[in-house]
Amino acid sequence: MLKKVFQKLANMLGYEVYKMHPKGTDAGNFVNVDLDKFHVLPKADVTYAYDLLYTQHNCDFMTDPKFIESYNLGKATDVNQTVLKNYDIYWRIHVLCWAANYAKNLPGDFVDCGVNTGIFSRAVINYINFNATGKTYYLLDTFSGLDPTYSSEAEMAQELNQKYTKYKDTLYDQVKDTFKNFNVNIIKGAVPETLTQVKAQQVAYLSVDMNCVQPEADTLNYFWDKMAPGGIIILDDYGNVTNEQKKAHDEFARSKGVEVLSLPTCQGIIIKPVNL
Numbered sequence: 001m002l003k004k005v006f007q008k009l010a011n012m013l014g015y016e017v018y019k020m021h022p023k024g025t026d027a028g029n030f031v032n033v034d035l036d037k038f039h040v041l042p043k044a045d046v047t048y049a050y051d052l053l054y055t056q057h058n059c060d061f062m063t064d065p066k067f068i069e070s071y072n073l074g075k076a077t078d079v080n081q082t083v084l085k086n087y088d089i090y091w092r093i094h095v096l097c098w099a100a101n102y103a104k105n106l107p108g109d110f111v112d113c114g115v116n117t118g119i120f121s122r123a124v125i126n127y128i129n130f131n132a133t134g135k136t137y138y139l140l141d142t143f144s145g146l147d148p149t150y151s152s153e154a155e156m157a158q159e160l161n162q163k164y165t166k167y168k169d170t171l172y173d174q175v176k177d178t179f180k181n182f183n184v185n186i187i188k189g190a191v192p193e194t195l196t197q198v199k200a201q202q203v204a205y206l207s208v209d210m211n212c213v214q215p216e217a218d219t220l221n222y223f224w225d226k227m228a229p230g231g232i233i234i235l236d237d238y239g240n241v242t243n244e245q246k247k248a249h250d251e252f253a254r255s256k257g258v259e260v261l262s263l264p265t266c267q268g269i270i271i272k273p274v275n276l
């Protein structure tokens, strides 16, 4: 009741109530909830409200036909809607497309560690017309979820991991089919074991998204010397609330004398300095 009255009142004043899940509250239930714990944003001014990111900032990329086409192609790889059902990650994909467009002019190949159905790579390939770059895109994944040898019990228990394992009998073939017309090298198996199968002399673009600390740390350490000067690394889970991956990413960055740029999308960015 209170929820309805509050929402109606807010709507009458031209505001929309967003559920932002403050700690310790049931954001779906406004009864007995301290409304001071909720942010109320004027809907007419909100330009973006997806993937836990709410802003009034400009997001013109949402009207770029090439970007939207690329986003939709990426999203369409999630054929069983295990990840993006009623969910969208436009701004993350915008960051990846931007990074890829930058990296296409650097020497070296592209690598994704953590592919699942290939949402990221399919979007990027379309956005920059990847085949025309003459580069190879290496796609590394177990294609059967996190590997217990390299992941903690807590990581293995993540709800998301059930999604990555659900279609494990068909996922690899599905990904091969998705990328059959592109210059990709799909490497099936557990990182770090498979890293040496990446035959790239140099890497211009590295996307890291395995939802587990150790394989991500191993990936960063393995590829750092191979990163082209100015090469870009995108860490998909840098801002995850658990902070476990972030700690490892920061520790890696510190060891190399660089810093991670923290983005409101949850991503982190590292650029290898040209003089290293």
Ligand SMILES: C[S@@+](CC[C@H](N)C(=O)[O-])C[C@H]1O[C@@H](n2cnc3c(N)ncnc32)[C@H](O)[C@@H]1O
Pocket (backbone or CB within 6 Å): 113, 114, 115, 116, 117, 118, 119, 120, 121, 140, 141, 142, 143, 144, 145, 146, 147, 150, 164, 189, 190, 191, 192, 209, 210, 211, 212, 215
């Ligand atoms: C968040 S999903 C990646 C989503 C992907 N970036 C996309 O474009 O849709 C995480 C993936 O990491 C993979 N993964 C987790 N641990 C791994 C490991 N040690 N080696 C290889 N792949 C791993 C999982 O199988 C899963 O597909």
